[in-house]
Amino acid sequence: MSPPDPIKFLLVDDIEENLRALEALLRRDGLILIKARSGMEALELLLEHEFALALLDVQMPGMDGFELAELMRGTERTRGVPIIFVTAAATDEGRRFRGYEAGAVDFIYKPIDPLILKTKAQVFFDIARQHRLLARQKEEIARGAAELRTALDRLQAHTDNSPLAIVEFDDGLRLTAWSKGAERMFGWTSANMIGHRLDELGWVPEACVGRLTEMFRATLADASHSRGHDEVRCRTRDGAMLDCEWYSSVLRRPDGSAISLSVQILDVTARHKAEATQKLLIGELNHRVKNTLANVQAIATQTLRYTRSPEQFSATFTGRIQALSRVHSMLSSTTWQGASLAELVHDQLDLGVIDADRLSVSGPEVKLSPQTALRLALILHELFTNAVKYGAFSTAAGNVALLWTVEGDRLALRWQETGGPRVQAPTKRGFGSTLIENSLKSDGGAATASYRGDGVVWDLTMPLDSPEAINMRDPDNASDSTRHGAPAQTAATGIEGRSFLVVEDEPLVALDLVCVLEDAGASVCGPAGTVAEALELIESATFDAAFLDGNLHGAAVDEVAAALTRRGIRFAFVSGYGRQNLPQAFASAPVVGKPFTPRQIMEEAARLTAAPGNVVRLRAGEQG
Template sequence: MPDSPIRFLIVDDIAENIVALDALLRRDGLAVDHARSANEALELMLVHDYALAFLDVHMPGTDGYDLAEMMRSIERTRGVPIIFVTAAERDETRRFRGYEAGAVDYIFKPIDPVVLKSKAEVFFRIGQQARDLQRQRDEMERIARDRDRAANRLRAHTDNSPLAFVTLDQDLTVRDWSQGAERMFGVPAARMMGRPALDGGWLDPAGAATLRAWLRPGDGAAPRHSAEIPLGHGGRGPISCAIYGSILVEGEQRTLSLQILDITERKRAEEVRALLVGELNHRIKNTLANVQAIARQGLRRSAGLQDFEQSFNGRLQALSRAHSILSDSTWSSAPLDRMIDDQIRGGTLDGDRLRRSGPPVELTPDTMLRMALALHELGTNAAKYGALSVPDGMVHLDWSLQGKGIRLTWRETGGPPVTPPAKGGFGSDLIAAVAGGEDGAVTVDWQPGGVVWTIRLREGVTPLKAGTGSGIGPAEPALVPAAALEGCTILVVEDEPLVAMDIRSELEDAGAGPVRVARTVDAALAALDGDRFDLALLDGNLKGQAVDAVAERLRRSRIPFCFVSGYGREHLPGGFEDAPLIQKPFAPAALRRVLADLLFPPSARAAE
C-alpha cells in the first residue's frame, strides 16, 4: 500500500535479544515484526512484505542458515535481504555458507548500535524507494487502465454516434475515419485512411478552402469552428452536412478534428416547412378574400340585415365544413360523396329526399371549396323556393366522368311550378363561379317541372376506386323545444373575447341567463365552486392550456356540457367522447339545437 510502513523482521529464539534489537531499530515509518522460530517467521513472510530480515544463526531446530535456504526456495520470500546476527561465526567457511544461503551481511554480538543503524538505514531507504516505485508503477497501471477505458469508451461513442468523426492533418489527409463516417458516407475506412480528402470527391475545393482557413495558425487559443458544406456520399453524391471543427496542436503539427452531422433531412424539412408556411399563408388569405367577397356581395344584394345574416352564416358554415373535410385529408383532396354527406349532416340537404348517383371521385381543395358553396346555394334555394320547399319534392344529383373532369347535374322534381327569376341573385353567381368562371361551364334550365343545373368541371377531379365512399350517413336535424333555454344558467369557458361575446349574445337572445364567461381554467374552476349551472360550453384549448380538469369537474358535478372548438375530436380531452362538439365557426341554430339536446335528449322527447 502507498502509505504502509517499511517492515523489518527479527527472528531469534531468545526474547531478550529481540527486545534489544527492536529498541535499536525503532524509528518513524518502520514496523518491526518478531518471530521466535523458523515456522513463525515463514508464516509472517507469507502475510507481509519485508525490506530486511535479521536472522539469528543459532536457533534450536531450524537454524538461521536453514531458514535462509528455505526463504530462497519460496518465490514470495526469495528477494528479502538477510542479515545474520551471531556471536560466534568468525570462521570464514561458516560465513561463506551464510552468504551462499543468501545473506547480504553479518552483524556480530555484542551489537554496535552505530553499525546496526547504518546498515539498517540503507535497507530502510531501499525499502522506501521500492515502495515509491511500486506506488508509481500502480499509479501508471491505473492511468493506463483509465486511458484504455476512456479510449474504448470514446471509440464506442464515435462508432455508435449518429455523428461522423473524421481527423485530417495539415495537408487535409485523412488520419481517422470512424464507423459513423462509414455509415454516413457509404465509404469504408480502408478506402479513406491516408488519402487526401479531395480525392474521390468527398471534399470539394470550396469545402477544402474552408478547412484550410481553420487550420491556419491563430492567436494561440483553441477556437471552435462550424460551417455547413456539402460532402460526397459514395452512392448518392453530395449531401448537406453541418461540420464542427476543433484544432489540435502537437508541436509544429496542427490536426483538424471534425464532427459531422448529416442535415439532409433537416434541409428538406426546412424547405417543406417554408413551402407549407407559404401555402398556408396563401390559403388563409384566399379564404379571407372569399369571406370578404361573400360578405360584400351579400350585403349588396340582400333584402335586409336579417336576410344577410342568415345567408352569410350559412355560406360561412359551408366553407367551414369543407375546410374540416380538407384538414382531415391534410389538404390534398377529398371525396365528393363526403362533402354531400356533410351538407346533409349540416341540414342544407335532406337525405331522405336526395337521390344521388355517380362514380366515386375526389376533388382538389380549391374545387372542393367552390363546390361546397355551390351545393349550399342549390340546397338553400331548393328549400326556399324549389323542390325541398314542399313535402313531396325530390332532388336528383347525378354526375359522370367527362375527360379529366366530371359533368354534374342537379335536377329538382315534385316542387312548385318554376318560373325564371327576373334577375339573378348572388347565390346564382356563386353557383356559376364553381367551374372557375369559364363560359358555358355552368348552365341552368328553368323547366316548369323543376330547375336543372348542369356543372362541368374540366379539372380538379380524380376518379377513385369503387368502395371508397365516406359511408357517413345523414343526420336528421332535431326539433328544438320551444323556449328550451329560457332561464338557464350557463357557463361559457372561452378565451377569445369576441367569440365569448358572440356566444353570450346568442344564448341571451335565446332566453338564457345569467350567462357567465370564464377565460382561464382557474376562473372556470372558481366559477364552478361558487355557482350552480344548468349547462356549460367548453373551449377545447385555452391559449395552450388543456381543459381536462374543467371537463372532469363538470362531469363530477353532473352538469351537461359540450365542446366549442376549432379543433377536431382527436385534439380534445380523452374520455369525453359523449360530449357533443360544436365546430367553430358555428351556426346559431346548431348551437341552440345542441344545447337543447343536452337539456332534453331526443330519446326522452321521443318517449314523451
Template sequence: MPNRNIRFLLVDDIRDNMVALEALLRRDGLEVDMAGSAPEALEMMLLRDYSLAFVDVHMPDINGYELAELMRGTERTREIPIIFVTAAERNETRRFRGYEAGGVDYIFKPIDPVMLKSKAEVFYRIARQAKELEAQRDELRGIARDRDLAIASLRAHANNSPLALVECDADLSVRGWSEGAERLFGIKQDDVIGRTLNCAGCFDQSALDMLHNWVASLDHHARHTAEILATSPGGPLNCEIYGSVLTDPALGRTSLSLQILDVTERHRAEEVRSLLVGELNHRIKNTLANVQAIMRQTLRTSGDLKEFGGRFSGRLQALARAHSILSNVTWSSASMDEVIDDQIKAGTLDNDSLHREGPKIALSPENTLRLALVLHELGTNATKYGALSTPDGHVTLKWQIEGEDLVLEWRESGGPPVSQPQGKGFGSSLIATGFGDSRASVDWRPEGVVWTIKVARGFERMHSPRAIAVPHQQPAPTRDAAIAGLRVLVVEDEPLVAMDISLGLEEGGATIVAVARSLDEAVRSAQLADVDVALLDGNLAGDPVDQVARILHDRGVPFCFVSGYGREHLPTGYPDAPILAKPASPDMLLSTLRKITSKKVLANAVSE
C-alpha cells in the same frame, strides 16, 4: 491505508541477543520482529513482508544455513536479504557456505554498532525506495485506469453521438474517424484512416478549401463553424460543421478537430414549413377573396339589407362547412357524398326530396369548396323558385366520369312551371363559373330546370367505388316553427358574435335572458338564470366550459354548442348536445333550438 513501515526480522534462539540487536537497530519507520527458532521465523515470513533478516548461524535443530536454504526454496521468502550473525571465528569455508546458502553478508560477535547500523541503513534505504516505487506504481496504475476509463467513456460518447467526429493533420490527412462518421458518410474507419479528406469523397472542393483556410488561420483559438453540403450513399447531406485547430505544445504540429452534424431533416422540415405557411397564406387570401366576391356580388343583386343578409349568410355558411370537411381530412381531399351530406345537414337540400346517384369520387380541396357553393346556390334557388318550393317537387343529382371530365347533372321536377329568367343573377353566374374552367349549361324546361356541369380536373375515382342511389320519399310533415318567448342563455366571449346571435334569436321570437362573456359569468348565469335553453361557446378566452355544461345538465336545461371546434375538443359526456359550427346563421340557431326544446317537451310528457 496500508502500513508503510519497513520490517526487519531477527532470528536467534537466545532472546537477549535479539533484544540487544533490536535496541541497536531501533529507528523511526522501522519495525523489528523476533523469532526464537527457524520454524517460527518461516511462519512469520509467510504472514508478513520483511526487507532484511538477521539470522544466527548456530541454532538447535535447524541452524542458520539450513534456514537460509529453506527460505530460498520458497517463492514468498526467496528475495529476503539475509545477514548471518555468528560468534565463530572468521573462516573462509564457513563464509563461503553462508554465501552459498543465500546470505548477503556476515556480522561477527561482538557486534560493532557502527558496522551494524551502516549495513542495516543500506537495506533500510533500499526497502524505503522500493516502498516509494510501489506507491508510485500504484498511483500510476490508478491514473492509467482513470485515463483508460475516461478514454473509453469519451469513445463511447463519440460513437453514440449524432455528431460525426473527424480528426485531421494539417494537410487534412485523417487520423480519427468515429462510428458516427461511419454512419453519416457510409465509409468505414479502415478505409479512410491515413488518407486525405479529398480521397474520402465526402466534401466538395469548396468545403475542402474552407478547411484548409481554417488550419492556415493564425488564430488557433477561434471557433470555426459553417454549413456545407456533403455527400453520402443515401444522397446529399446538409451538415453543420464545427472546427477547432489544435497545436501540439511539444512538437508544434497542427491538427484539425471536426464535429459534423447532419441537419438534412431540419432543412426538409423548414422547407415543408415554408411551403405550409405559403399554402396557408394562399388559402387564407383565397378564402378572403371569395368572401369579398360573394359579399359584393350578393350586395349588387339584393333588393334590401334583409335579403342581402340572408343570401350572404347562406353562402358564407356553405363555404365554412366545406372548410370544416376539409379540416377533418387535413385538407387532402373530400368525397362527393360528404359535400352533399353536409348540404343536407345544413338544410339547403332535403334528403327526402333528393335522389342522387354516382360513383365514389374524391374531390380536391378547391373543388370541394366550389361544389359546396354551387350546391348551395342550386338548393337555395330550388327552394325559393323551383322544385323544392312545393311538397311534390324533387331533385335528381347524378354524376359520372366521361372521358377526362366529371359530369354532374342537376335535374328538377314536380315544381311550378319554369321559364327562363330575364336577367342573369349572381347565383346563376356562380353556378356556371363555380368550377373555374368547367363547362356549364342550363336548360330551362317547363317541367324543371336542368344544369349540366363538366369538371375538367381536381377529382379522381376512389379505390372502392360503388353506386349510390337514394330513393325518393314523400317529405316529412313540417314542424311547428314557433319559439316565441323561449328563454335563452347565450355564452359567447366575442362581443360581435354574441350580438349577432342575440339579434338573430330575438328576431325569431326568442328572449335573451343573459349573455355571459367570461367563465365566471357563465357559471353564475347557469346556476341562477331562469332559462329554457342555452347556447355554449367551445371556450371562453381559453377557459373550457365543462363546468357550465355540467351545471346546465344537472339542472335539466338543454343546450347546444356553437363553436369552431369539433366534438373531440368540447366537453365530454354530452353526446346528445348538438354542435353548430361557427359562423352559424339565425335560421340554423332557431331550427336547433326548436329541435332540442321539442325533445325536452316530449321527454317531460313521457315521464308524466
C-alpha cells in the same frame, strides 16, 4: 495518503541476551523487529511475515545459520530476503565463502560495532522503504491507468453511439480519427478514411475544400481560437449529399502549438427539409387563407352587384358564407383529405329547409378534392336556394332530381326541377349562371341551362383528374338581375380603352377582377384558369398588360411569366403568396396581394399601361 506500512527485520539467535542487544541497537520508528530462538522458529516466521532483512547467527544448535540460509534460498517466498550473518569467526575464510554461497549479502562480526550494524541496517531499511514506495506508486499508476482506460472506453462508447460524426485531423489536415457515427453517416469506414487528406475521396465537394482548408489552417495557427462553426455540404459513399454543420476545436500542447483539429459533424439535412416544408406550408396556409378571403370578398362584391336591397344582400350573402363555412368544417374533420359528393348533398338536406322526400338523389360514390368540394358546395347551395325561392321547392308539388354519373375521368351532373312554377330563359344573365358557364368551360368542363315549362334543368360536366376540376359558380339565373349595388361609372381612370389579360384559377376572384377592369372602361382577355390556356391566349390574343395569379391549380406560373416577358408585356402578380413564394426570376414584377381592393387593381393597371417614367395615382373620390 496513508502512512507507509512498517518495515520488518528478522533477528535469529539462540541466546536471548544477543537478541535483546540487537533489538536495542536497531530499534527505530517504522521498524518492527521480530525475534526467533532457532532455525525452525525462524522458518515459521518467514512463512507468516514479509521481511526486509534477516540477521542470522551462524552458530546455533540444531539448524545453524548456514543451513537456515540454504533453506530460505530454496523457497520462492523467502528467496529474495537479504541475509546478514552474525559471527565471531572473522578470520575463517572457509566459513565466509560458505556464507556467501548460502546467499548472504554481508557479515557482521562479534563483538558487534553499533555504528557498523546501524549503518548496514539503515541501507536495507531505506531499500525496503523505497521498494514499498515504488510498489505503492506502481499500484496507484496501475489504478489510474485502469480508471483512464475506463474513461476512454466510456468516451469511446459515447463517441461510437453518438448521432454526431466525430473526426480528427492532424496539422497537415490528414484524417487521424473517424468515429462509428461518421461511418454510419457517410458510409466510409475508418480504414477507408484515416490517413487521407480533406480533399481526397470526394467526401467534401471541391467547391468547399478550398474554403475549409483555408479556415482550418487559420484555426490551427490561431492560438486563441477555441471553437469554430461552419455549414458544409458533404457527400456520402453512395453519392447522396447531406447538409452538415461542422463544429471544430483545436487540441494544443502546453506551448500553444496545435496537435490536432477535432470536428463534430451534425447532419441537418432532415432539419433543413423540415424548415423548407414548414416554409412551404406557411406559404400555402397564407395563400389558402388569402384566397379564401379573396373569395369571400368576391362573393360580397358580386352579391352586392345583383341585389336590390340591404335585406336581400344580407340574406343572400350570409347563406353563401354559411355554405362555405359548412364545407370548411366538413373538410377539417377529414384533415383536408377531401369530401364526397353525397356528403355535400346531405349537408344541404341537413339545413331542414326542404323536404327530403321531394329530392331524388342518384349516383356513384365520388371523392372530391378539397378545392373542388369547396366550389361544388357553393354550386349546390345556389341550386338549392334558387329552387326554394323561385323553382320547384317554392311550391308544394315541386320535386328535384339530382343525378350524376362518372365516365372515365369526367363527372356529369344533372339538376332537374319538375312540378314547380313555369320558367323561361332570363333576359339578363345573372351572377350565378355566368360563373357556372365560364368557369366550368375554363376548367375543361361545360355548363348548360334548359328552361322548360315545368322547371329548369342544369347539365354540368367537369374533369375529376385535376384537384381544381370544379370551380365555384353561382346559378342565380332568376330574372331579378338588376345591378342595384353595382358601382357607378366614375371619372376617367387612365385605363379606358386598354385591354388586360386576366390569368386566375379562382373563378370568383377572376370575375371580381374582370368586373373591376370593365367598370373602369377596360376590356378583358380571358380569364384563363390554367397554364395552357394562358400560354394560348398570350400567343393568339392582343392585350396591353396582364394580371397573373401566383399559382394555377397547384402549377407554377414561371412559364406564363416568361412568355409575357418575351412578348414585352408588363404584368403584375395577383396572389395570396408572399414575394418569397413567387417566381424568383421575376422578382421585379409588382405584386397585388389577395384579398385586393378595386383601387389597388386600378392603380396597378394604370401603372402597367402608363408610359415609362410616369407615376399614376387615383385622385381622392375616384373608384376604389
